[in-house]
Amino acid sequence: MFDGLTLASLPDAAEAVRPKIRAFLADHMAGIAADTRARSWQGFDAAFSRKLGAEGFLGLTLPVEYGGQGLGPFARFVVVEELLSAGAPVAAHWIADRQSAPLLLHYGTEGQRQRHIPAICRGEQVFCIGMSEPGSGSDLASVRTRADRNADGWLLNGQKIWTTNAHYADYMIALVRTSGTGADRQAGLSQLIVDLHAPGVTIRPITDLTGDAHFAEVFFDNVQLADDALVGQEGDGWAQCTAELAFERSGPERIYSSVVLLDAWIAHLQAVGRRDADALVGRLTAELATLRAMSLACTALLTAGESPVVEASIVKDRGTGFEQELAVVIGDDLAAHPDEPVSAELWRTLAYVTHIAPSFSLRGGTREILRGIIARGMGLR
Amino acid sequence: MTTELLEPFVRMLDEIASPAAVRAVEAGGDWQAMWAAIAASGFLDALVGEDQGGSGLTLAQVEPLLQALGASAVPLPVGETMIARALLAHAGIAAPAGPVVLAATQGQPVPCALVANHALVDTGAALAVTPLSEMEVTATGVHGSLAAVLSGPAQSLALPRPGNGLRSIAAVLRACLIAGAAARVCDMAAAHAAQRVQFGKPIGKQQALQQMLSVMAEDMVACRIAAQLGCAGGLDPALTHVATAKITTSAAAPRLAASAHAVHGAIGIAEEFDLQLLTRRLHEWRLADGSEGYWSRQLGAERLGAPMSSMDFARTP
Numbered sequence: 001m002f003d004g005l006t007l008a009s010l011p012d013a014a015e016a017v018r019p020k021i022r023a024f025l026a027d028h029m030a031g032i033a034a035d036t037r038a039r040s041w042q043g044f045d046a047a048f049s050r051k052l053g054a055e056g057f058l059g060l061t062l063p064v065e066y067g068g069q070g071l072g073p074f075a076r077f078v079v080v081e082e083l084l085s086a087g088a089p090v091a092a093h094w095i096a097d098r099q100s101a102p103l104l105l106h107y108g109t110e111g112q113r114q115r116h117i118p119a120i121c122r123g124e125q126v127f128c129i130g131m132s133e134p135g136s137g138s139d140l141a142s143v144r145t146r147a148d149r150n151a152d153g154w155l156l157n158g159q160k161i162w163t164t165n166a167h168y169a170d171y172m173i174a175l176v177r178t179s180g181t182g183a184d185r186q187a188g189l190s191q192l193i194v195d196l197h198a199p200g201v202t203i204r205p206i207t208d209l210t211g212d213a214h215f216a217e218v219f220f221d222n223v224q225l226a227d228d229a230l231v232g233q234e235g236d237g238w239a240q241c242t243a244e245l246a247f248e249r250s251g252p253e254r255i256y257s258s259v260v261l262l263d264a265w266i267a268h269l270q271a272v273g274r275r276d277a278d279a280l281v282g283r284l285t286a287e288l289a290t291l292r293a294m295s296l297a298c299t300a301l302l303t304a305g306e307s308p309v310v311e312a313s314i315v316k317d318r319g320t321g322f323e324q325e326l327a328v329v330i331g332d333d334l335a336a337h338p339d340e341p342v343s344a345e346l347w348r349t350l351a352y353v354t355h356i357a358p359s360f361s362l363r364g365g366t367r368e369i370l371r372g373i374i375a376r377g378m379g380l381r
Numbered sequence: 382m383t384t385e386l387l388e389p390f391v392r393m394l395d396e397i398a399s400p401a402a403v404r405a406v407e408a409g410g411d412w413q414a415m416w417a418a419i420a421a422s423g424f425l426d427a428l429v430g431e432d433q434g435g436s437g438l439t440l441a442q443v444e445p446l447l448q449a450l451g452a453s454a455v456p457l458p459v460g461e462t463m464i465a466r467a468l469l470a471h472a473g474i475a476a477p478a479g480p481v482v483l484a485a486t487q488g489q490p491v492p493c494a495l496v497a498n499h500a501l502v503d504t505g506a507a508l509a510v511t512p513l514s515e516m517e518v519t520a521t522g523v524h525g526s527l528a529a530v531l532s533g534p535a536q537s538l539a540l541p542r543p544g545n546g547l548r549s550i551a552a553v554l555r556a557c558l559i560a561g562a563a564a565r566v567c568d569m570a571a572a573h574a575a576q577r578v579q580f581g582k583p584i585g586k587q588q589a590l591q592q593m594l595s596v597m598a599e600d601m602v603a604c605r606i607a608a609q610l611g612c613a614g615g616l617d618p619a620l621t622h623v624a625t626a627k628i629t630t631s632a633a634a635p636r637l638a639a640s641a642h643a644v645h646g647a648i649g650i651a652e653e654f655d656l657q658l659l660t661r662r663l664h665e666w667r668l669a670d671g672s673e674g675y676w677s678r679q680l681g682a683e684r685l686g687a688p689m690s691s692m693d694f695a696r697t698p
Contacts, residue, residue, distance in 0.1 A: 001564065001567055001568060001571070001598060001601065002598065002601075002602055005602050005605070005606065006605070006606065006609060007606055007609035007610060007613065081692055081696075082692075084692075085690050085691070085692035085693075256692070259690075259691055259692060262691050263690050263691050266684065266685065266691065269685060270685055270688070275682075275685070277681070278677070278678050278681030278682050278685065279674055279677040279678045279681055280677070280681065281677075281680075281681035281684050281685055282624065282628065282676065282677030282678060282679065282680035282681030282682070282683075282684065283628060283632070283673065283677040283680075283681075285625075285680055285681065285684045285691065285694060285695070286607075286624055286625040286628035286629055286676070286677065286680055287628075287629065288691055288692075288695045289607075289610070289621070289625040289694075289695040290603050290606060290607045290610070290625060290629045291603075292692075292695045292696065293606045293607070293609075293610050294602065294603060294606050297606055311602075314595075314598060314599050314602055317595070317596075317599060318599045318603065368588075368592070370595075371591060371592045371595035371596070372588070372591060372595075374595035374598055374599070375585075375591035375592075375594060375595050377598075378571045378594060378595070378598055379571060379575060380571065380574060380575060380583075380585040380586070380590075380591055380594060381586070381591070
């Protein structure tokens with residue numbers, strides 16, 4: 001069962017990127033507090049992403065002729081784990097680099113590729129993914145945002161919500177209905193590139209429980225899109241979307257979301273010299289090593305050209321469970337020693353991860369949906 | 382190369398270690414014929430160098446065979462003997478005939494000690510090949526278990542101790558056995574859920590069961606990859622790899638056993654149903670050669686002594 005997921009190691013060519021990204025991070029990440037770094041892939045810094053692009057750290061999996069590095073998923077794995085371990089603010093390029101550019105490379109027209117991929121590789125175009133709607137969360141096939149053909153291309157009407165970084169983004173790749181009705185389910189859905197600066201688009205950031213506004217609601221009121229806004233085939237949006245989600249679910253960000261907290265806690269234990277948490281540290285360390293090996297195994301499948309939808313769900317479900325557990329057990333360890341001083345920075349980091357942790361198993365497919373996908377892979381559905 | 386080896390090995394296990402044969406050995410029956418078939422296959426020297434008449438395979442290459450032993454609940458110390466013969470050959474010592482167990486402790490039960498002729502005993506300073514006839518062998522009295530506590534002086538015939546002791550490589554073996562049994566109980570649970578009908582449909586159609594079975598699959602994959610990580614360093618594995626392998630597999634073992642039984646219902650705990658051959662072993666291997674708690678303390682101490690990020694520690698070769 002799931003025999004394709006086996007131990008893989010990073011090739012030398014991928015490891016060769018590590019000293020370079022590490023040197024870059026040493027130059028650009030000094031002195032940033034842990035609770036800021038803990039935001040990592042929700043931390044938005046457009047200038048930082050453009051610097052990464054200028055140094056060749058974006059588009060690692062994308063072909064050189066489109067401005068990428070042509071190095072493949074293993075090199076991206078190395079850069080991603082270094083960025084996340086450092087807690088670098090990567091939100092400005094994250095979605096475009098991980099999902100949008102590979103999607104356009106695979107399904108887009110030559111014009112779409114030229115228009116977007118080189119700019120994504122430079123960190124200059126910010127993308128968001130328009131999936132959820134007020135009435136469509138996990139049940140994505142029920143989306144009601146609609147694009148109708150007209151003389152000038154497509155006329156878009158409807159609403160998206162919980163869209164990560166929509167208020168910072170230049171473009172959205174939206175899953176919308178282009179034919180039929182909700183009763184047709186997956187049939188009649190298409191993906192469209194929406195210029196978020198176009199007339200008729202209204203974006204309202206939504207503040208979350210940590211005080212950040214990392215997601216937004218987006219309204220489309222008779223937004224006129226050109227004919228070539230369509231990505232891939234009309235009516236194939238569901239299949240394209242599913243393939244894209246394998247990119248979103250399989251990366252190492254699904255194991256490292258809380259790693260800044262883990263490192264801050266371990267530094268605290270080392271500083272106070274307390275040794276009654278050895279077993280807990282060891283257990284968490286082993287789980288991280290296992291998850292990293294599982295994520296690498298998934299990366300090997302991506303490298304082989306496969307779309308590891310079920311395997312990625314396995315890694316994401318287990319990985320997000322670990323990310324969520326960290327906040328719980330670290331909080332217990334610290335407060336189990338009520339007279340031991342804890343820095344305000346560590347306390348804020350703990351609180352941030354504790355509060356944002358529920359999102360880990362919501363974004364990119366909920367825990368319950370992923371387990372349904374795994375069950376289907378086991379032949380149960 | 383590994384696939385070429387694995388198929389005949391599994392075919393042999395299917396022939397000689399059927400569930401009925403496993404039960405017969407557990408009931409105190411004769412195991413010499415089963416052992417003779419394994420010995421005749423040549424697989425016992427898989428890890429011995431080619432210049433010494435073995436196959437010269439690495440532990441990573443042999444790992445699928447160790448998993449197969451776990452999946453078949455083989456009631457003899459085959460993996461232990463493979464490891465012992467390799468360590469002995471490396472030290473230039475002729476291996477004794479018959480099964481050898483790995484005795485890293487004299488305090489708690491050693492799996493398969495009731496069906497072995499020798500023990501490789503870790504004295505703390507060296508490893509000593511000792512006939513079990515010269516040791517005190519105390520059966521546990523646990524139903525169906527072939528484990529026993531071994532005590533007494535080790536024989537003087539000694540070979541160098543691996544840097545991390547015998548418990549490390551023994552723990553890696555347990556991790557592989559657990560990974561193999563994990564795969565088998567997952568297959569059994571998924572198959573049972575697909576065919577057992579309640580409330581007019583297969584129970585596997587119930588979301589509650591699907592959620593439980595998908596977590597089993599996650600644990601199973603984690604066990605496989607952690608066991609492979611444990612085997613990556615050969616016969617003297619680094620603490621980080623051993624601990625990761627044994628912590629992950631030992632922590633998963635009781636969850637997998639519990640879920641497999643939950644899916645099967647009452648029939649799963651019946652003696653005549655094969656599931657118990659695997660779940661009893663999952664628990665025994667979890668406790669053998671250090672549980673997740675033991676290795677967590679070891680790994681935690683190492684981690685807290687290392688001034689580096691968790692990511693760097695996790696990728697330490």
